[in-house]
Amino acid sequence: MPTLLRLDSSLYSSHGTSSQLTALFTKQWVQARPDTDVIHRDLSLSPPPHLDAEHMEALATEVSRRTLRQQELVAAADILIQEVRQADTLVIGLPLYNFGIPSTLKAWFDHICRAGDTFSYAESGPVGTLGGRRVFALSTRGDRVSKSGKDPQTDHVRAMLNFLGMNDVSFIYADGLTIDEECRAAGMAAAKNRIAQHTCTNPVRA
Template sequence: MSTLLLIRSSLLQDNSQSNRLADRFVAQWQAANPQGRVVVRDLAAQPLPHLSLAHVGAFGTPAEQRTPEQQALVAASDALIAELQGADVIALGLPLYNFGIPSTLKAYFDQIARAGITFRYTANGPEGLVKGKQVYVFAARGGLYKGQPHDTQTPFVRNFLGFLGMSDVRFVHAEGLAMGDEPRGRALAAAEAEVDALLEPVAA
C-alpha cells in the first residue's frame, strides 16, 4: 500500500493557496491510488519546537547515556523521521515568507536532518539516506520570483531535500497572487492545470 505524506506549512491553513494546491494534488493521488494512505503533517496547526542546544545535545549523546529529557527530544524527532521514511510520495505546501520558508517548516527540517540517520558523511562526501521518494512542492507567492536571483526559496528547498537523498522533486509555482484579481486568476488557473497534469502518466 502506497503512502503519501502531506506537509502543510502555511499559517493561513485552509485559506492558503499553497495548501489548496497541495490538497488538489492529494485528492487526485487518492483517486489514482484508492488503497493508498494519506498522512497529514500540519505545521501551523501543530508547530514543532525550533532547534535548541538541548536538541543538539540530545542528538549527539549515545542512546544509552541520554537523560529522560533527551530521550523525549530524540523520540519526537525519530517519529517525524519514521513518518517521512514511511512515505512513498511527499506533497509540500510552501508559501513564501520574506523571501524564505516558514519558520515552522525550518523547524521541521531541523528535526529531520540527523547525521547518521537521514544523511551521513562518507569519504566521497555527504550521502542522503532518505531515498526512493517522489516529492511535489506547491509554492504560492504574492509576487513574481520564479527564475529570478531573489528566489532563494526554491534552490534552498531543492538543495535541502537533495542533501537528505530526495532528488526526485517537482515544483508547481503559483505567482503574482497579490498583483490583482486578473493576474491572480490566471496564475491559479495555470497552477491548477499543472497540478492536474502531474499524475496523468501514472493514472493512464
C-alpha cells in the same frame, strides 16, 4: 501500501492557499491511486520547536543514558523522520514568506536532517538516506517570482531535499497571487493545471 505525506506550512493552516493546493493535489492523487495511504502533517498546528542546544545534546547522548526529557525531544523528531520514511511521495505546501521558506518548515528540515541517520559523510561528500521518493513542492507567491530570475526559495528547498537523497523533485508555482485578481486567477489556474498533469498522468514509481 503506497503512502503520500502531505506537509503544510502555511501560517494560515488549512485556509492557506498552499494548503488548498496540497488538498487538491492529495484528492486527485488518491482518486487516481485509491490504495494510497495519506499522512497529513500541518506544521502550523504542531510546529516543530527551533533546533537548540538541548536538542543537540539529547542526540549526542548515548540512548541508554538519555534523561526522560531527552528521550521525549528525540522521540518527537523521530516521528517526523518516520513519516518521511513511511512515504513514497511527498507533497509540500510551500508559501513564500519574506523571500524564504516558513520558519516551521525550516524547523522541520532541521529535525529531519540527522547525522548518521538521514545523512552521513562519505569520501565523496554527503550521502542522504531518504532517496527513492518523489517530492512535489507547491509554491505560492504574492509576486511573480518565477519570472524574476531570483528564486532563493526554490534553490534552498531543492538543496535540502537533495542533501537528504531526494532528487526527484518537481516544483509547481502559483505566482502573482497578491498582485490583483486577474494575476491571482492566472497563477492559480497554472498551478492547478500542473497539479492535474502530475496527479492524473504520472504512475507511482516503484
